Amino acid sequence: MGPLRYLPPTLRGKVTLAIVVALLYYIMATPTFILGGSNSTTAQRERLSIQRPEDDLGRNGTLEDSKRILLVSAMFPLRKSKHSTAEYDRWLRHYLGEITTDIYLFTTPAMEARIRAFRGENLTLTIDTTYSSPLEIPPLKGKETQYKKMHAKDRESSIHSIELYAVWNAKPFFLDAAVRSLERQGSKYDFAFWNDAGSFREEHRYRQWPSPAKVQEVWDEGSRLTGTSHEDLVFFPMWSAPHGFNAQWTENMGPIDAEFSEGSFFGGQPNAIDWWARTFYAYHDHYLSYEFFVGKDQTLINALFLLYPERFITVWYNDPHTPARLAEGDGSLLGQCSNEWFYYQFWLSNTKTKEAMRDLWIYNATKWRIWGWWRPKDTRRCADTRMVTIKDVLRRTFGDNWKPPLRRVEIPERVDAE
Ligand SMILES: *[C@@H]1O[C@H](CO)[C@@H](O)[C@H](O)[C@H]1NC(C)=O
Ligand SMILES: *[C@@H]1O[C@H](CO)[C@@H](O)[C@H](O)[C@H]1NC(C)=O
Numbered sequence: 480m481g482p483l484r485y486l487p488p489t490l491r492g493k494v495t496l497a498i499v500v501a502l503l504y505y506i507m508a509t510p511t512f513i514l515g516g517s518n519s520t521t522a523q524r525e526r527l528s529i530q531r532p533e534d535d536l537g538r539n540g541t542l543e544d545s546k547r548i549l550l551v552s553a554m555f556p557l558r559k560s561k562h563s564t565a566e567y568d569r570w571l572r573h574y575l576g577e578i579t580t581d582i583y584l585f586t587t588p589a590m591e592a593r594i595r596a597f598r599g600e601n602l603t604l605t606i607d608t609t610y611s612s613p614l615e616i617p618p619l620k621g622k623e624t625q626y627k628k629m630h631a632k633d634r635e636s637s638i639h640s641i642e643l644y645a646v647w648n649a650k651p652f653f654l655d656a657a658v659r660s661l662e663r664q665g666s667k668y669d670f671a672f673w674n675d676a677g678s679f680r681e682e683h684r685y686r687q688w689p690s691p692a693k694v695q696e697v698w699d700e701g702s703r704l705t706g707t708s709h710e711d712l713v714f715f716p717m718w719s720a721p722h723g724f725n726a727q728w729t730e731n732m733g734p735i736d737a738e739f740s741e742g743s744f745f746g747g748q749p750n751a752i753d754w755w756a757r758t759f760y761a762y763h764d765h766y767l768s769y770e771f772f773v774g775k776d777q778t779l780i781n782a783l784f785l786l787y788p789e790r791f792i793t794v795w796y797n798d799p800h801t802p803a804r805l806a807e808g809d810g811s812l813l814g815q816c817s818n819e820w821f822y823y824q825f826w827l828s829n830t831k832t833k834e835a836m837r838d839l840w841i842y843n844a845t846k847w848r849i850w851g852w853w854r855p856k857d858t859r860r861c862a863d864t865r866m867v868t869i870k871d872v873l874r875r876t877f878g879d880n881w882k883p884p885l886r887r888v889e890i891p892e893r894v895d896a897e
C-alpha cells in the first residue's frame with residue numbers, strides 16, 4: 480500500500496473512476512449545458528432562435544435596395560494550390576449560393592459551367608472569360624520574366640508561384656474592368672467591392688451583403704473624418720498596425736512587408752476604383768523596374784496606405800484602443816466573432832444579420848463536440864466596433880507629428896498597358 484491506496488483495486492473500478500472524474504470535470508467546465516441557471520436558459524434560447532432571415536432586412540425593416548452594390552471576384556486554376564477542390568466548392572456554395580448581391584466573376588471558359596452551378600436561383604452572376612490567366616490582363620501581360628526573377632527572391636518562394644502573384648496583383652484591374660464593362664452595358668453601381676471567391680468559408684447568415692445602409696453609413700463617417708469626398712474613399716479591412724520603425728519609411732524604400740492591410744475585400748465608388756487601379760499599377764511597375772519584390776499585393780497596399788493615408792478607411796478587429804473592447808474575460812478583444820480575419824463581413828452587415836451571426840457563433844461555440852469540448856471557448860457575443868481611418872492608425876503608431884512621405888511616382892490617366 481502506497482500513495483495509491485485510495486484507487487480501486489480492479490481494472491474495471493479504475494476505468495469507472497476515470498469516467499466519473501471526466502464527467503465531473505465536464506460538468507464543472509461547461510455549466511451552460513448540464514447545470515441549470517440563467518446561463519443555461521440563454522444558451523437554449525439561442526439554440527432555438529436560429530433561423531434563416533428570408534432576406535437581409537434593413538434597420539427600418541424595409542428591403543435595402545437604396546444603393547446598388549456589385550461584388551467582383553475571380554477564380555483561376557492554380558498549379559500549387561494550398562486548398563483542395565472540395566474546399567473551394569464548399570466556399571463557393573457559401574458565397575455564390577447565398578449572397579444575393581450582384582456578382583461579376585472572372586474565370587476560364589473551362590471553369591465557367593462549374594461555377595455557374597453554384598449560383599443561387601434568380602441571382603445575378605456575370606461571368607467574364609476574356610482572360611485565360613491573370614498573367615494575361617493588360618497591366619501584367621509580358622511581365623512573366625520579371626515575375627520569375629522576383630520569385631527567386633521571395634522568402635516564401637516554396638509556397639508561392641508566379642501565377643499566385645498574378646492572382647493577387649490582378650484584383651485592382653478586375654474590379655475596375657468589371658465596373659467599366661457593366662457600365663458599358665448600361666448597369667451603373669454606386670459601390671463595387673473586390674471579394675475573394677473563397678472568403679465565405681463557414682456557414683453564415685449574410686444575404687444582401689455588404690448591407691447598403693451600412694456601407695452608406697461607413698462612407699458618411701469616413702468622409703467626415705478624413706475630409707476626403709465620398710467618391711474618392713477606398714475601404715480596406717486591416718489586421719495589425721505596421722511596426723513603429725516604418726515612421727522613417729520613404730517611397731524609394733519599396734513595398735512594406737507587414738500584416739497591415741487585408742486584400743481579401745476592398746472597394747468604393749467607381750471613381751475611387753479607377754484611381755486605385757491606376758495608382759496600384761503605377762507603383763507596381765515602378766517598384767518592379769527597380770527589382771523590388773511586388774509579388775504580394777499586401778506589401779504594395781501597405782506602402783500606398785502610407786503614401787495616401789487620407790484616402791483610406793478601414794475596420795480593425797485588433798484595434799487596442801477600440802471603445803467596443805470587451806472588459807472582462809481573457810478571450811479575444813471583441814468576443815466570439817469566429818475567424819477574426821473575416822470580421823469585416825460581420826461588421827458590414829446590418830443589425831439584424833449581426834444578431835443572427837452572433838446566435839450562430841454562440842451556438843457553435845457552446846455546442847457539445849466529441850473532439851475539443853475541453854478547450855475554453857469565448858462565449859461573449861461578438862461586439863460591433865467603429866470605423867477608423869488609416870491616417871488615425873498611422874498617427875497613433877508613428878506619433879502625431881508623422882507626415883506622409885513625399886510622392887514622386889506619377890499616376891497616369893489610364894491604367895498603362897504594355
Ligand atoms: C431608415 O429610416 C431613417 C429615419 O427615418 C431614414 O433616414 C433612412 O433613410 C431609412 N433607411 C432606409 C434604408 O430606408
Ligand atoms: C425564381 O423566379 C421564378 C420566376 O419569376 C419564380 O417562379 C421562382 O419562385 C423564383 N425562385 C426563387 C428561389 O426565388
Ligand SMILES: *[C@@H]1O[C@H](CO)[C@@H](O)[C@H](O)[C@H]1NC(C)=O
Pocket residue numbers: 681682683817818839840843844
Ligand atoms: C464552429 O467552431 C469550429 C471550431 O472552433 C470552427 O472551426 C468553425 O469555423 C465554427 N463555425 C462557424 C460557423 O463559425
